[in-house]
Structure formats: structure tokens, C-alpha cells
Amino acid sequence: MFRKILQISIILALIVVILGAYTRLGNAGLGCPDWPGCYGQLSVPDAKDGTTIQGFSRPLNIVKGWKEMLHRYVASTLGLTILILFFLALKGKLQHQQSLKLPGFSAFFVMLQGAFGMWTVTFLVHPGIVTLHLIGGFLTTILLVWMFLNQKKTPTTYQNVLKEHKFVLLITLTILSLQIILGGWTSANYAALSCGEYFPTCLNKWWPDLDFTHALYWGSLGANYEYGILENPARSAIQVLHRIGALITTIFMLLLIYLFRNYNHLRFNLILSVILLTIQITLGVLNVVLSLPIIIAVLHNTIALLLLLSIITMVHKTFIKHNN
Structure with missing residues (x-):
């Protein structure tokens, strides 16, 4: 039960x-x-x-x-x-x-x-x-x-993972988690469309007027934050940070996939991660160029969770003791 x-x-x-x-x-x-x-x-x-x-x-x-x-x-x-x-x-x-x-x-x-x-x-x-x-x-x-x-x-055929590979796995998990948090911050501040429909540029510029000082502004608990209160330069800075985070996350994900390619017990998770990462990048771009269709935006959120769960499963298979 x-x-x-x-x-x-x-x-x-x-x-x-x-x-x-x-x-x-x-x-x-x-x-x-x-x-x-x-x-x-x-x-x-x-x-x-x-x-x-x-x-x-x-x-x-x-x-x-x-x-x-x-x-x-x-x-x-x-x-x-x-x-x-x-x-x-x-x-x-x-x-x-x-x-x-x-x-x-x-x-x-x-x-x-x-x-x-x-x-x-x-x-x-x-x-x-x-x-x-x-x-x-x-x-x-x-x-x-x-x-x-x-x-x-647990099966008895799990391979031992090298310590340096375990470290990369944990770093990748941390970076992916931070990127998801940053995605939530982007959504909560209504910053998803702050760069317009431009990609990879922002407002048709590689580096527009960005206000990083207020990008992580917490704000008081008494105001009404519906539809956001930040000025567009601050929202654009959040969006740019999210894009930079996506690039860094992709690099570490690809590194992880390369390093773990010979671990047979993790092969399914690696294949799944490649598929989910590809879908996630595509959905992120479509969110911008199509002005945030709600179906694509919800899918972007969902795939982020599935990608995270795929990495979590790899962590479980790598760090939890298995029967011999």
C-alpha cells in the first residue's frame, strides 16, 4: 500500500x-x-x-x-x-x-x-x-x-563512479537547480518578455540598458506585485541572467553526458537528459520568439522538473549504497 x-x-x-x-x-x-x-x-x-x-x-x-x-x-x-x-x-x-x-x-x-x-x-x-x-x-x-x-x-551490477565524475554530477545538479530558481524568479517578476521577441539578442541589442542592481530586488511585503513592479531595465537584466544561466547549465549538462557515457547503468538517464535538455532549450527559445504562449510556458516549467528528476535519479544511483 x-x-x-x-x-x-x-x-x-x-x-x-x-x-x-x-x-x-x-x-x-x-x-x-x-x-x-x-x-x-x-x-x-x-x-x-x-x-x-x-x-x-x-x-x-x-x-x-x-x-x-x-x-x-x-x-x-x-x-x-x-x-x-x-x-x-x-x-x-x-x-x-x-x-x-x-x-x-x-x-x-x-x-x-x-x-x-x-x-x-x-x-x-x-x-x-x-x-x-x-x-x-x-x-x-x-x-x-x-x-x-x-x-x-537495487541491482547488483551498478558500476562504481569515479570521484571526479561524482563531483561534476553534484556541480551540474547545483547549477541546474540555480537555473530553475532563476527561471522562477523570471516568471515571478513578469520578466519573460522583457527582451521583446528577440533571441539571442535582447531588445535587438547584444547588451541593452540593463539594471542588475534591482534585478534581485526582494521588495517589501506590503506592496501589490501583480504584473510586477520593476522597471524594464531590471526585468531585462533578469531575463539576460536567465539566458546566461541556461548557457552555463547546457555546458555542464553536456560535460556530464560526455563523462558518464560509459556508465551502463546510467545510460537511460543520460539519453533521457539529452532529450529533455534539447526540448527545454527549444521551448525556452519559443517562449521568447512567440511571446510566451501559455502552453509552451507551462511545458517549459514541466520539462525543467523532469530534467531535474533525471539528474536526481542519477545522483541516487551514484551515491546510494547498492546490494552486492
């Missing part, structure tokens, strides 16, 4: 990340101005679009409201399944290398993630909170996948 619920949890976590990206990119983060309900109800109010609900200054937007509530419903279901996993672990209903620590931490973390979901609304989509909420969604999925990998029977 633990394994089956864990599989369901992983699927739910992926759906939550996708819905979260769809909600954020659809500018529906404040589709319900309160939390956990929507205009004081458990679902979107049955009223005409644009109606002003008593007690709330923001007019009702039915489409945005349902985007936000659907995300909350699935996220709540995910939280419930993770709590069930913890109680099953508490009763000893698990196998192989799994301990109580990881299910326990996952249960704590998913509640913390729920708090960040609330703060995203109460702090009016503050970029820092939104980015941390995105990171939390990715980390929740990673925790569940790591638990799943611990539940698998």
Missing part, C-alpha cells in the same frame, strides 16, 4: 507543479483573494463575472478563480496522501532502505508548502514568496521520487 500511495503522490505532485505553473502564467495567482477558500466560500462563488463580492475589493474573475481553486484542490489531495505515507511509515508499512525520517520530513514540508501557498495570496504574489513556493513544489516532488527510488530493489 505504501508503494501504491507513493506512486499516486508522485503523479499528484507533478500535476500540482503543472497546475501551479498554469495558474501563475495565467496571472491567476490572486484569482481568489483569500485563502484557503475563494471569496469566503469553498469554491468559486456562483455569480456573474466581474461581480464585486461583499467584503472583497477585487471583482470576481470566474476563470482565474477556478484556475486557482483547482490548484488548491489537487494540492490539498497531495498533502493528504503524503500524510498517509507518513502514518504508514510510522506503522512500519515500508520496505528496503526507507526510514521514518524522509516520510516525516515530507509531511512537515508539504504543510510548509501549504503555508507558502497561503502567503502567495496574502502577500499579493510577492516575487520572493512565489519563487519559494515554486521551489517547494519541485522539492516536494523530489522527496517523493527519492522515496520511490528507495523502495526499488
